[in-house]
Every structure is written in structure tokens, then in C-alpha cells.
Amino acid sequence: MEVLLNNIRQCSICEKHLPLGPRPIASGHPDSKIVIIGQAPGTKVHASGIPWDDASGKQLRKWLNVSDDDFYDERKFAIIPMGFCYPGKGKSGDLPPRIECAPQWHQPLFDHMKQVELVILIGMYAQKYYLKDLAKRTLTETVANYKDYLPQYFTLPHPSPRNRFWLAKNPWFETEVLPELKKRVTHLV
Template identity: 75%
Template structure:
């Protein structure tokens, strides 16, 4: 696993497309039981090199019901984004994750992760990639039907502060999804 993580840390396959240059951010251990697959690091995470080291990460840890020490324990949580480097700024937010990362690195990572019991899919990119045809037409429908993907996958919206409107519009998320998420995380850690 360490050799693979070192290879990923040195990856430059999409260097020409990265305004801030490559800085892959990934965290995993062969004992990881839960995998969090998000989109791609933002500028703060690009600067620190620490996954989910921003407001979205703070909200995610709250959703999971874990503190920083537990969240960053690689034997408990592997953190594998769809795109490992900051993709750049778009018109309404960050650009989508670079398409090169997941096909190149996810399978080798999962080949090393033999103890995974839950994969948390955060956002549309992760859900479409891993659920394929089973993903519903929208992120909201996919998350609302989270039971369809258990026990292997649990889809979530992105915990970005920008998603406050989505959370307000979908109060069932806090009532139905978060208790199930916290229950499963507590069982596994």
C-alpha cells in the first residue's frame, strides 16, 4: 500500500490541465474499513495536503458523528477522491474532478483495501462512477433511495456550505439518512 500511495503522490498525468499544478491528496491503509469517495480537493486542501481540511470536511465529520482524530485514522477511513488534485475554478465553483484519476488509481487502491465494509459516495461524480446504471436520475433521488445501495454503498450530497439550500429543501436527509450513516460508521469503527 505504501508504494502505491507514493506512486500516486508523484502522479502528474493531468499536469497540463492543473493551474496550481499536481498535488494528489489521498489517504488509505490496508486496514481501512470505510472508504470516502468525494469529488476533488479544493484550494484549501490543495494548500494543506490534508483531505477534507475545510468547511466541507467539518460538516462531513459532523454528519459521520466522528472527531478529527477518528476521521484521520487511516485504519478506519480511507479517503479517495474522484480527482486527486485541485481541478481549478469554473464559472459557478470548482471544475469537475479530472477524469484521469479514478480509472488509473481506484482499482489498484481497492485491490489493497481488503477490509472495506462501507463506501460512502459523496456527490454526483462518485455516485455515477460507482453506481452506474443503478444511480437514479438526480443526486437527490439517488440519496433518497440510499437503502437500495446498502450495505456496500451509501450515497450522500456534498457537505459544502453551498448546499444549505439543498439541505433545507430536503429535510428527510437529516431524519432518515444521517442516523443510518452514523449507525453504520459507529458499528465499523
């Protein structure tokens, strides 16, 4: 596993498309119980090299009801984004994750993690990649129907502060989905 993670951290397959250059960010351990698959690191995470080391990460840890120590314990959580490097800025936020990463690295990572009991799919890119035709028409529908994907997958919106309007429009997420997420995570951590 360490060799694989070192190979990932040296990856430069999409270097010419990355405005800040490659800095692949991923973590995992053969004993990881939960895998978090998000979009791609933002500029703050690119600078620090620590996954989810930003406002979105604070919100995610709150949703999961875990401490920083638990969240960054690779025996508990593996963190594998769809795109491992910061993809650049778009018109309304960051660009989509680079498409090269997931097909290149996800399966080899999962091949080393035989103890995984839950995969948390954050955002549309992760959900479409893993759920394929089972994903609903919209992210909201996919998250609302999270029970359809259990026990293997748990679907979430992105915890970005930019999603505060989505959260306000969908109060069922906080009252119905988050309690179930916290229960499952607490059981595994």
C-alpha cells in the first residue's frame, strides 16, 4: 500500500492541465473501514497537502460526527478524491476533477483495502462514477434516495459553504440523512 501511495504522490499524467502543477493528495491503509470519495482538492488543500483541510472538511467532519484525530486516522478513513490534484478555477468555482485519476488509481487502492465497509460518495462526480445508471437524475434525488445504495455506498452533497442554499432548500438532509450517516460512521469508527 505504501508503494502504491508513493506512486500516486509522484503521478504527473495530467500535469499539463494543472495550473498549480501536480500535487496528488490521497490517503489510505489496508485496515481502512470507510472510504471518502470527494471531488478534488481546492487551493488550500493543495497548499497544505492535507485532505479536507478547509471549511468543507470542517463541515464534513461535523456531518460525520468525528474528531480530526479520527478523521485523519488512515485505519479508519481512506480519502480518495475523484481527481487527486487541484484542477483549476472555473466560472463558478473550481473546475471538475481531472478524469484521469479515478480510472488509473481507484481500483488499485481498493485492491489493497480489504476491510472497507462503507464508501461515502460526495458530490455528483463520485456518485455518477460509482453508481453509474443507478444514480438518479439529479444530485438531490440521489442523496434523497441514499438508502437505495446502502450498505455499500452513502451519498452526500458536497459540504462546501457554497452549498448553504441547497441545505436550506432541503431540510430533510439534516433531519433524515445526517442521523443515519452519523450512526453508521460511529458504528465503524
